[in-house]
Amino acid sequence: MxxxxxxxxxxxxxxxxxxxxxxxxxxxxxxxxxxxxxxxxxxxxxxxxxxxxxxxxxxxxxxxxxxxxxxxxxxxxxxxxxxxxxxxxxxxxxxxxxxxxxxxxxxxxxxxxxxxxxxxxxxxxxxxxxxxxxxxxxxxxxxxxxxxxxxxxxxxxxxxxxxxxxxxxxxxxxDSFDEKQLLGDEEHLSYLKGAIKEFLQEKTVGLDRGVAVPVHAGYKAFDFTKEQKLSSSKSQRYIKCLQRRLSKQAKGSNRRNKTKIRISKHYAKCTNIRKGKIKTVSLFLIKQHKKQD
Known part of the structure; x- marks a missing residue:
């Protein structure tokens, strides 16, 4: 595979x-x-x-x-x-x-x-x-x-x-793993066709990704932690400050290029915070599902 x-x-x-x-x-x-x-x-x-x-x-x-x-x-x-x-x-x-x-x-x-x-x-x-x-x-x-x-x-x-x-x-x-050992889409569908409604509701989780709240899973919302919110808001303030500085710098100058790199780093930081939260929620739901089994 x-x-x-x-x-x-x-x-x-x-x-x-x-x-x-x-x-x-x-x-x-x-x-x-x-x-x-x-x-x-x-x-x-x-x-x-x-x-x-x-x-x-x-x-x-x-x-x-x-x-x-x-x-x-x-x-x-x-x-x-x-x-x-x-x-x-x-x-x-x-x-x-x-x-x-x-x-x-x-x-x-x-x-x-x-x-x-x-x-x-x-x-x-x-x-x-x-x-x-x-x-x-x-x-x-x-x-x-x-x-x-x-x-x-x-x-x-x-x-x-x-x-x-x-x-x-x-x-x-x-990685020398044979993909034929895994079930395909048609095999998964044929298995789930015979399942009852209660089984499907118990074994499946619907995730909704949002902007303000990153993940909603069923009736439960997984919001950012206090530290993540502070870090993200700090990066947003830096972005506004650097954008004002960027508008006053000469196009093509080295300082303008450095400012653009700094802005992109803060945008990447906000993206990584969101991705990290989504990954944490996914692992939490998987472990919780294994405990129930």
């Missing part, structure tokens, strides 16, 4: 600079594919007969130019390929109606880069510590430091993400 994991990364200043450049190259290829598809679609609609559609492929070699885009030559070709393939797969899902159409990615402090197994490897050193090597033999950033809080097997691909000035590594791995 596939499990997801997210690990905190601690890159050096030099590694941050290179990773940001790689993320920018991946975003450039994504936006270039979006622009190419838009141009061909408009051209085909205006100048070709009805029923002629723009070609959709995962080629990206046409975007590399030593005159127009010389920075792409400093990025591993696997990253450029992965960005084009991800765009193509997203477009195929859009054609099937599974998701929306790929859109242009705006400039922001957030970014991500998709690395396949040719561009990374987990190495267990002599001291027993597992380290992550990023890059190829000729173009790499060395070993990336990360915090491992759980055991995992080596994945086939990873994502390195940047948000609020913080870096993380996320991927899926196989």
């Amino acid at each position: 596939l499990l997801g994991i997210k690990l905190k990364a601690n890159p050096t200043n030099e590694q941050k600079q290179v990773l940001s450049q790689w993320m920018g190259c991946a975003k450039f290829i994504w936006n270039a594919k979006c622009g190419e598809e838009k141009y061909y679609s408009v051209f085909a609609r205006k100048y070709y007969s009805i029923g002629t559609y723009a070609p959709v492929d995962q080629k990206a070699a046409q975007f590399k130019s030593k005159e127009l885009s010389p920075w792409l030559y400093n990025c591993p070709s696997q990253i450029i390929r992965n960005s084009a393939v991800n765009w193509y797969q997203t477009y195929q899902k859009f054609m099937k109606g599974e998701c929306g159409k790929p859109k242009f990615k705006s400039k922001s402090d957030r970014g991500s880069v998709h690395l396949t197994k040719e561009v990374f490897k987990f190495v267990q050193c002599d001291d027993g510590v597992t380290r992550l090597f990023i890059g190829t033999k000729t173009n790499n950033i060395g070993y990336l430091s990360f915090k491992s809080h759980r055991k995992f097997t080596e994945p086939k691909s990873i994502y390195i993400k940047k948000e609020r000035g913080l870096y993380s590594i996320s991927f899926c791995y196989d």
